[in-house]
Amino acid sequence: MNPPSLLNEAELQELVRKAQNGDTEAFGKLYDHFFDPVYRYVRFRLASDLVEDTVADIFVRAWEKIGGYSFRWSVPFGAWIFRIARNIVIDTYRSHRGMDELPEVIVDEDILNRADTRIHRKDLLRIVRAAMAKLPKRYQEILTLSFVSELPHHEVARVLRMTQGGVRILKMRALRKLQSELPPDIGLDA
Numbered sequence: 001m002n003p004p005s006l007l008n009e010a011e012l013q014e015l016v017r018k019a020q021n022g023d024t025e026a027f028g029k030l031y032d033h034f035f036d037p038v039y040r041y042v043r044f045r046l047a048s049d050l051v052e053d054t055v056a057d058i059f060v061r062a063w064e065k066i067g068g069y070s071f072r073w074s075v076p077f078g079a080w081i082f083r084i085a086r087n088i089v090i091d092t093y094r095s096h097r098g099m100d101e102l103p104e105v106i107v108d109e110d111i112l113n114r115a116d117t118r119i120h121r122k123d124l125l126r127i128v129r130a131a132m133a134k135l136p137k138r139y140q141e142i143l144t145l146s147f148v149s150e151l152p153h154h155e156v157a158r159v160l161r162m163t164q165g166g167v168r169i170l171k172m173r174a175l176r177k178l179q180s181e182l183p184p185d186i187g188l189d190a
Contacts (some may be wrong), residue, residue, distance in 0.1 A: 002119035012077050021136050037158045045089045054092050058085045078159040082149040131181035
């Protein structure tokens with residue numbers, strides 16, 4: 001089977017619009033375009049016996065939710081697919097890990113679970129989102145794919161049709177620009 005040709009952003013948007021109107025053939029082309037990177041992502045994250053069903057669940061969810069996708073969110077369709085993939089991988093992982101019985105008295109020493117930490121994280125997220133909105137779209141894409149979708153460089157390169165070296169350079173520039181948009185008291189641990 002020959003690999004599907006790479007689609008440019010305009011072609012992807014047209015296929016998404018058709019799929020949003022119920023065109024299953026257009027969705028099939030989107031499926032062909034994103035299957036390999038999604039499969040590799042899932043294969044990397046889950047045990048091999050869970051991969052096939054999980055990938056199927058991802059594309060079923062994408063079909064069910066495609067009507068809610070909007071180009072106005074400045075989120076590329078590929079990143080949207082990978083967000084779905086990431087969420088389903090997390091759900092699959094949680095549902096297949098063993099359940100251990102916990103003692104009645106548990107002291108959670110994880111600082112990340114404290115209420116004040118959650119409030120601080122929400123504030124920080126709001127500040128970072130506002131700074132991200134000021135970035136050029138290309139920088140927003142690379143940071144979203146790298147940090148929100150947690151894709152490795154080779155996956156980001158595939159989605160953006162770039163070399164891995166190009167991804168690293170663009171990501172570094174995007175992080176520098178983001179740092180310049182953030183208040184001085186907020187630093188990036190990149």
